[in-house]
Amino acid sequence: MIEARGLTKRYASVAAVDDLSFRIRPGIVTGFLGPNGAGKTTTMRLILGLDHPTAGTVTINGRAHPRLPRPMHEVGALLDARAVHGGRSARNHLLCLAQTNGIPRRRVDEVLGVVGLAGVAAKRSKGFSLGMSQRLGIAAALLGDPQILMFDEPVNGLDPEGILWIRTLMRGLAAEGRTVFVSSHLMSEMEHTADHVVVIGRGRLIADCAMAEFIARSSGQAVLVRTPEPDALARAVTAAGARVAGAGDGDPRGLEVSGLTEERIGDIAFAHGIRLHHMAPSRASLEQAFMELTADSVEYHAGPAASRQPSHVGMEN
Amino acid sequence: MAAIASQEGSRRGPADGPRAGSAGTLRSEFTKIRSVRSTYWTLFLLVVAGIAWSVAYCAGEVSHWSTTPAQQRLGFDPTQASIVGLALLGQLVIVVLGTLAITSEYSTGMIRTSLTVMPRRGVLYGAKAAVFTAAALIVALLTSFASFFIGQALLTSTHVSATLSQPNVWRAVIGAALYVALCGLFAFGLGAILRSTAGAMTAAYGLLFLVPQLAKALPSGWYADLDRWLPGGDVVNAITGTQNVNANANLFSAWGEFAVFGTYTAIVLIAGLVLLLRRDA
Numbered sequence: 001m002i003e004a005r006g007l008t009k010r011y012a013s014v015a016a017v018d019d020l021s022f023r024i025r026p027g028i029v030t031g032f033l034g035p036n037g038a039g040k041t042t043t044m045r046l047i048l049g050l051d052h053p054t055a056g057t058v059t060i061n062g063r064a065h066p067r068l069p070r071p072m073h074e075v076g077a078l079l080d081a082r083a084v085h086g087g088r089s090a091r092n093h094l095l096c097l098a099q100t101n102g103i104p105r106r107r108v109d110e111v112l113g114v115v116g117l118a119g120v121a122a123k124r125s126k127g128f129s130l131g132m133s134q135r136l137g138i139a140a141a142l143l144g145d146p147q148i149l150m151f152d153e154p155v156n157g158l159d160p161e162g163i164l165w166i167r168t169l170m171r172g173l174a175a176e177g178r179t180v181f182v183s184s185h186l187m188s189e190m191e192h193t194a195d196h197v198v199v200i201g202r203g204r205l206i207a208d209c210a211m212a213e214f215i216a217r218s219s220g221q222a223v224l225v226r227t228p229e230p231d232a233l234a235r236a237v238t239a240a241g242a243r244v245a246g247a248g249d250g251d252p253r254g255l256e257v258s259g260l261t262e263e264r265i266g267d268i269a270f271a272h273g274i275r276l277h278h279m280a281p282s283r284a285s286l287e288q289a290f291m292e293l294t295a296d297s298v299e300y301h302a303g304p305a306a307s308r309q310p311s312h313v314g315m316e317n
Numbered sequence: 318m319a320a321i322a323s324q325e326g327s328r329r330g331p332a333d334g335p336r337a338g339s340a341g342t343l344r345s346e347f348t349k350i351r352s353v354r355s356t357y358w359t360l361f362l363l364v365v366a367g368i369a370w371s372v373a374y375c376a377g378e379v380s381h382w383s384t385t386p387a388q389q390r391l392g393f394d395p396t397q398a399s400i401v402g403l404a405l406l407g408q409l410v411i412v413v414l415g416t417l418a419i420t421s422e423y424s425t426g427m428i429r430t431s432l433t434v435m436p437r438r439g440v441l442y443g444a445k446a447a448v449f450t451a452a453a454l455i456v457a458l459l460t461s462f463a464s465f466f467i468g469q470a471l472l473t474s475t476h477v478s479a480t481l482s483q484p485n486v487w488r489a490v491i492g493a494a495l496y497v498a499l500c501g502l503f504a505f506g507l508g509a510i511l512r513s514t515a516g517a518m519t520a521a522y523g524l525l526f527l528v529p530q531l532a533k534a535l536p537s538g539w540y541a542d543l544d545r546w547l548p549g550g551d552v553v554n555a556i557t558g559t560q561n562v563n564a565n566a567n568l569f570s571a572w573g574e575f576a577v578f579g580t581y582t583a584i585v586l587i588a589g590l591v592l593l594l595r596r597d598a
Binding site: 045048049050051052065066068069070071072077079080082083084085086087088089092093095096097098099100101102140 | 335336337341342344345346348349352353354355421422425426427429430431432433434435436437438595597598
């Protein structure tokens with residue numbers, strides 16, 4: 001359990017993290033979302049005690065990170081995969097970390113096997129690809145077999161295979177009952193990985209809710225319809241109170257109709273004698289939901305606008 | 318995914334293990350220093366520089382000893398001839414290792430990982446300084462004794478070669494090594510303050526070499542009063558010299574100069590610690 005209360009970090013006059021309060025619970029993957037510069041990394045650095053908060057507190061299992069008796073057994077973190085001494089071999093890198101917490105040498109080889117780096121254990125890490133560095137960073141996080149894992153933008157720059165591997169790993173860690181806290185600015189990535197989301201913008205909490213709820217609340221449901229007579233259908237459903245987006249004869253994506261159920265749209269089409277070739281619910285993408293929610297904070301970032309209260313969606317507690 | 322959890326016995330849970338502390342951190346820092354090539358290169362260079370100087374200096378003396386005037390022979394300090402190179406060249410070399418011991422953590426970003434696994438920053442700093450000092454001191458001591466014995470062996474034909482039983486010789490041989498280690502720690506502290514390899518090395522060389530040289534431009538009366546308080550410079554002569562006839566009247570005794578430079582080193586090290594504790598990593 002990671003718990004932040006009124007967490008604030010100010011640099012000169014800029015608040016990188018502004019009065020954040022949240023709880024990250026075990027057994028699920030919690031996505032930590034926000035545009036670039038929203039304060040995700042700063043928050044993670046505050047959790048790990050690397051930065052000192054200006055105000056507020058953040059605890060891991062009830063204690064501030066520097067007070068954890070054996071930190072590696074309670075929390076494992078991957079902040080920056082390139083933050084290793086490139087002249088040191090993968091095995092020695094992990095060994096020097098393990099030794100601080102009295103973790104035996106055989107555990108080093110064990111985690112090298114888990115992340116698939118056993119074959120390059122004796123190689124200096126400066127020659128590693130980004131994907132390999134990422135795996136080394138994850139090996140370091142797993143060394144102490146901790147109950148809490150934090151990953152900062154773990155899929156950045158990875159190939160599809162690497163992304164799939166990390167996604168599977170995170171889901172597996174959560175399924176074992178661990179707390180998995182992972183940040184990303186790629187909404188589409190989190191959509192498939194996270195069960196819960198904490199969204200921030202300009203250092204402020206925007207949403208803290210289940211992923212499904214986040215999507216549902218952020219954007220209305222729509223139905224995608226393809227028909228050879230789009231204009232006629234658009235007129236008919238608009239008359240019935242729906243809103244229509246997309247459209248045009250040549251548009252292969254068809255019409256996006258919101259405000260009516262699939263059944264009603266089908267009935268209206270039948271009543272007007274309009275043929276339908278395709279009809280399916282179009283789940284609002286997480287990307288859109290995210291853009292809508294953080295629009296204020298991004299806008300605010302670009303220039304001073306009137307300060308607006310963030311809209312909290314489904315706050316916990 | 319079961320493989321992620323460690324196998325039975327290879328891990329003890331948070332509750333039953335000992336608190337992560339100094340012993341493990343010392344082991345960790347030893348692993349760090351022994352697992353990068355720069356350590357071996359710099360220490361190798363230290364050994365070579367110390368011994369090569371001794372050989373060159375002492376062999377040179379022997380080659381023109383027969384033509385050396387008696388007055389000059391009296392002023393010749395065989396101990397100093399064999400070990401002054403370690404102090405003079407060694408300080409150049411050890412500054413690199415002392416700086417890198419801490420600034421490489423910053424330049425690579427490793428410091429964030431190090432502090433995540435060992436968040437008690439004072440423990441990390443102390444362990445790092447201790448391991449560096451031990452490595453530097455052991456290698457410097459071995460080099461100092463090797464330089465001394467090789468130099469004295471070469472000087473046998475002059476019949477002035479020194480032995481460890483003569484006055485001040487032990488002090489000079491050990492002192493040369495201590496001085497080298499102290500210079501390394503001085504650079505280590507500057508590295509902790511500046512967190513940049515180039516910055517810390519420039520500062521260390523500036524304070525050890527440039528400042529004593531610039532001070533010579535002062536009016537001679539001022540310089541005579543200031544000399545004993547300067548780091549580097551004439552200190553090397555005071556520490557490696559064994560003969561009172563050569564003593565520089567401006568300076569404290571060898572141990573006095575040690576105390577002065579040791580105090581500067583302590584100030585720099587403490588400043589580095591305080592900044593590490595207070596700053597964001």
